[in-house]
Amino acid sequence: MPEKFDVIIVGAGPAGSAAANTLAKAGLKVIMFERGEYPGSKNVMGGILYRQQLQEIVPDFLNSAPLERPIVDQRFWMLNEKSAVQAGYKGLEWAEAPYNNFSVFRAKFDQWFAGKAVEQGALLVTETVVTEAIVEDGRVIGVRTDRPDGDVYADIVILADGVNSLIAKKLGFHKELKPTEVALAVMQVINLPTEKIEDRFNLEPNQGATIEIFGEATKGVLGTGFIYTNKESISLGVGTLLSGLMQKKMRPHELLETLKDHPLVRKLIQGGEPKEYLAHLIPEGGYNSMPKLVGHGVMVVGDAAQLVNGIHREGSNLAMASGKLAAETAILAKEVNDFSENMLDSYRVRLLNSFVGQDLKKYREATHTLDHHPEYFKEYIPMLNKAASEMFTIDGVSKWDKQKKILGMVQERGTIKTLREMYRLWKVMK
Amino acid sequence: MEGDEIMADTLKKVNVDDLNYLTRFVSDKESHLVIKDHDVCKTKCPDKVCTVFCPAGVYKWEGDRMFVGFEGCHECGSCRIGCPHDNIEWKYPKGGLGVVFRLA
Numbered sequence: 001m002p003e004k005f006d007v008i009i010v011g012a013g014p015a016g017s018a019a020a021n022t023l024a025k026a027g028l029k030v031i032m033f034e035r036g037e038y039p040g041s042k043n044v045m046g047g048i049l050y051r052q053q054l055q056e057i058v059p060d061f062l063n064s065a066p067l068e069r070p071i072v073d074q075r076f077w078m079l080n081e082k083s084a085v086q087a088g089y090k091g092l093e094w095a096e097a098p099y100n101n102f103s104v105f106r107a108k109f110d111q112w113f114a115g116k117a118v119e120q121g122a123l124l125v126t127e128t129v130v131t132e133a134i135v136e137d138g139r140v141i142g143v144r145t146d147r148p149d150g151d152v153y154a155d156i157v158i159l160a161d162g163v164n165s166l167i168a169k170k171l172g173f174h175k176e177l178k179p180t181e182v183a184l185a186v187m188q189v190i191n192l193p194t195e196k197i198e199d200r201f202n203l204e205p206n207q208g209a210t211i212e213i214f215g216e217a218t219k220g221v222l223g224t225g226f227i228y229t230n231k232e233s234i235s236l237g238v239g240t241l242l243s244g245l246m247q248k249k250m251r252p253h254e255l256l257e258t259l260k261d262h263p264l265v266r267k268l269i270q271g272g273e274p275k276e277y278l279a280h281l282i283p284e285g286g287y288n289s290m291p292k293l294v295g296h297g298v299m300v301v302g303d304a305a306q307l308v309n310g311i312h313r314e315g316s317n318l319a320m321a322s323g324k325l326a327a328e329t330a331i332l333a334k335e336v337n338d339f340s341e342n343m344l345d346s347y348r349v350r351l352l353n354s355f356v357g358q359d360l361k362k363y364r365e366a367t368h369t370l371d372h373h374p375e376y377f378k379e380y381i382p383m384l385n386k387a388a389s390e391m392f393t394i395d396g397v398s399k400w401d402k403q404k405k406i407l408g409m410v411q412e413r414g415t416i417k418t419l420r421e422m423y424r425l426w427k428v429m430k
Numbered sequence: 431m432e433g434d435e436i437m438a439d440t441l442k443k444v445n446v447d448d449l450n451y452l453t454r455f456v457s458d459k460e461s462h463l464v465i466k467d468h469d470v471c472k473t474k475c476p477d478k479v480c481t482v483f484c485p486a487g488v489y490k491w492e493g494d495r496m497f498v499g500f501e502g503c504h505e506c507g508s509c510r511i512g513c514p515h516d517n518i519e520w521k522y523p524k525g526g527l528g529v530v531f532r533l534a
Binding site for chain 2: 035036037040041042043044045046047105106107108126127128129131145146147163164166176177178179182184186187188189219233235242245246248249250251252253254255257258260261274275276277278279280281
C-alpha cells in the first residue's frame with residue numbers, strides 16, 4: 001500500500017499554498033503538487049496582491065514576503081484616441097502598515113508562499129503533473145501523476161490547479177469553459193530605473209501606483225489595460241474576453257503594442273527595456289460560471305473554481321480565502337473522520353457567505369451585460385471624453401451653451417435609450 | 431464583419447517571435463498540443479482564428495495542414511477553448527517542461 005496523506009493539494013499557487021499553510025499548521029499530513037519547475041513558474045498576474053487575506057495566513061509576512069511596492073495611488077483612465085477622462089484615489093495611509101495591497105512578481109511570491117507551507121511541514125513536489133483524480137465508488141481517494149508509479153492517496157484532494165481546471169472538468173464538475181467566460185491577458189515587464197519610475201508616477205521610494213485603462217486600450221472590446229509599478233520595472237498589460245478577440249480578429253500582443261504606443265502611455269515607459277512577455281487566462285464568468293465546488297473527498301478552490309472579481313481586479317485574495325476555508329473544512333472533516341460530500345459542503349456554504357461569494361454575487365451579471373452591450377466601452381467612453389473636452393475648453397462659449405451641447409449628444413443618442421442604458425449599468429453594479 | 435477587420439488592422443504590428451524570445455521555455459520533444467484532424471481546419475474552418483488570437487503565434491496555417499509551434503506555448507488554454515470545432519487535443523507539458531515564467 002503506497003503512502004497515504006491526509007490531504008493532497010493540486011497546484012502551488014495562492015489558493016493551494018493558502019490551503020497547505022493552513023493544513024500543515026494544524027498538523028495534518030499534506031502533499032502539494034506543482035507542475036512547474038518551481039511554484040509561480042506557470043503563473044501570471046498583473047501583479048496586485050491584497051494584504052488582508054495573506055496576513056490571515058502568514059501574520060508576519062512583511063518580514064520576508066518578496067513584495068515590490070505598496071500601492072498608494074489607484075488611477076482609472078477612460079481612454080480615447082488622444083485623451084482620457086481620469087479618476088482615482090491616492091491615499092498615503094496605504095504607504096504604511098497595515099497597507100492595502102502590493103505589486104508583486106508571482107514567480108518570486110508563489111515560491112515564497114509555498115516555502116512558508118513547507119516550513120510548516122507540508123511536502124512540496126514540483127515538476128509533476130496531476131493528470132486526474134482517482135475515483136472509487138464515487139469517492140475521490142487520490143490523484144494520478146505523470147511520474148512512474150505516480151498514484152498518491154489521501155482522504156481529501158483540494159483542486160487548486162488554476163483557470164483551466166482540467167481535473168474538475170474530468171470529474172464532471174463543469175463543462176469546457178466558453179470564450180465568453182475567460183479573458184486572455186498578455187503583459188510585459190519593462191525595466192526602468194527606480195528614480196524614473198518615482199518621477200514619472202509621482203511617488204516616494206517604497207510607494208507604488210496602478211492605472212486601470214478602459215476603452216481605447218482594448219479598442220472598445222470588454223477588457224482593461226493596466227500599468228503597475230514594481231521596484232525597478234513596470235508591468236504593462238491588456239486583457240480582453242477571448243470571445244472579443246475572436247470576433248474582432250485581434251492579436252492580443254498587437255493590442256498590447258498598440259497600448260504601449262498610445263500617446264498617453266508612451267512617455268511612462270519610454271527608454272524601458274522589455275524583460276519578459278507573458279500570457280495567461282483569467283476566469284471572468286464569475287458567480288454564474290462557478291463549477292460544482294465539492295464532492296466526496298474533493299474541494300475546488302481559486303481560479304479552478306472561477307473565483308475572480310473582474311470588476312475590482314481581485315483574484316489572488318479570493319484564491320487565498322477559498323484555500324483557507326477549504327483547509328479549515330478539511331481539518332474539521334479529519335477530526336470526525338467524515339469526508340463525505342455532505343460534510344465538505346460546509347466549505348461551499350462558508351465560501352458563498354463570505355466576501356468571496358457575496359462579491360461574486362453582487363457582480364454576477366456585470367461581465368455578461370457589459371459583453372452584450374458594447375456601447376458602454378465603445379460609445380460612452382468616447383462620449384465622456386468629448387463632453388470633458390467641451391466643458392474644459394475655454395472658447396468664448398458660455399457654460400450653459402456647453403451644457404446644452406453635451407445634452408445634445410445625449411439627445412442624439414436618444415434620451416430614453418441613454419437613461420435605460422445608465423439604469424442597466426447601475427443595476428449590474430449596485 | 432468588415433468593420434471589425436478594419437479595426438484589427440489599426441493595431442500596431444509586431445512579430446510575436448520578438449516577444450517570445452524574452453520568455454524562457456524548456457521544450458519537450460513531443461508536442462502537448464495535437465490537432466485532432468487537419469482536414470477539419472482545411473474544410474470546415476475558413477477563419478482559422480487560432481492563428482490570430484494565440485498570444486504566442488503557435489498556430490500557422492501551411493496551406494493544407496496546421497503547423498503547431500508548441501515550443502513557444504504559454505499554456506494559457508485559449509486555443510482549446512476558442513477552437514470553434516473542438517479540434518485541439520490540449521494537455522499540460524510533462525512536469526517541469528514548457529514555459530518557465532521568471533518574473534510576473
